[in-house]
Amino acid sequence: MVHQWQCRECKFTVWSSKQSKVAGVVKSHLLSHYRHTVESDEFGIRWDCPYCDKTSQSYDADEGIAKFKDHLFKHVSSLIDSSVHVADRINRTGNILILSPLESTGANNARVHFTSPADIAVFVTNNPAERVRLLDNALQSWPAWTTILTTKAQPFADVTDIDLEAAPLDVAILDKGISITELGETLIRVLDEQQTSNSRLTVGFDILSALLRLFDTETAFKFVHVLNSRLANMDALTHYYLNPSAQPESEINVLKELFDLHIQAKGSRFTTL
Ligand SMILES: [Zn+2]
Ligand SMILES: [Zn+2]
Known part of the structure; x- marks a missing residue:
């Protein structure tokens, strides 16, 4: 809060x-x-x-x-x-763009904030080790179930400080050549499998920059648009991360339109205009 x-x-x-x-x-x-x-x-x-x-x-x-x-x-x-939650602004479901370097205190505070109301959490990330460390350190307790989607072959090889066996955690290793459509399908399937009638779903999406690098802008935007509407239909709360200084400002301005809310996360403060 x-x-x-x-x-x-x-x-x-x-x-x-x-x-x-x-x-x-x-x-x-x-x-x-x-x-x-x-x-x-x-x-x-x-x-x-x-x-x-x-x-x-x-x-x-x-x-x-x-x-x-x-x-x-x-x-x-x-x-x-x-005692407010940022997602109250969008009635707790929908999609939020967090403009912040991916590995920063601001982004981590946002991840904790948007994951803390969840029963089922999914992270799509190239940095699975840091995400599980964050969940273990910063949350009072883990969500009932967490799934990490990543293309990292041995995602937790250097995580020796947490008892991952005991954590309610699953990892799905994606093929490096996975298509953008398959990525979306896999994400929806994971949520479908875990969802129960009253469970609150959150998705942390780290790889927006990677998509913008790999695909043309139109393909990446279309993917986000379709994914957002499917996740909104599942009443999920999705938090996307993008480093604003890594993309052209014009691209970010268009991208913002695809989200219900966009915030800047810096240290312990979030702002929006
Ligand atoms: Zn006065
Ligand atoms: Zn003002």
Whole structure:
């Protein structure tokens, strides 16, 4: 569960497990809306609050800005919601694009957040060892069942720190030459096999960059579009990971349209615009 604040002036939202992180982001965001009300000259700075009639003058510019941010924050701090899940925004099912380097604290925090409500978790990944380490370390308990889909031949060869025999875990090793259609079919079949009437399904999908590298954009986009609608029909919550600096911005902008929600994950905070 995380704390959430949604801007009333624009579509910006921030989530974090740490309330102090949310406060810091909110203050900077509010300043970006109201910076025009700050006037500065050789004697310092002066601001007028857009919400009330308070004005303030400071000789030190940094101190003045900090005061303004703190003051703005007081007007909106009651709008911070606690015990929220990011997926509440999409009624807990659908697909989310997480823009973050794949092996980063931000991406791992997102993986934990989106896996924690699940009974059945599936990961499609080229880094199976790190995914099982994360599940073992960061979750209070494993999902009832986890399946890893990977093309790694010996996915857990160097995992000696976890008792994988005891974990509710299955691995399906995919042929390196698997077609994009077969990949989709395998994923749906695994979910079908594990699903029971009330089980909550989540899918963590790491290989979007690989697909964009291997196939032309149109083929990769079509695959995501078809997969998303099939997973949505199963009421799954799917979290896709993509490093934004590894793709052209124009491609990312088009790709975003295929998802119900897209967020940036950095450290312990998630944001969306
Ligand atoms: Zn805003
Ligand atoms: Zn005010």
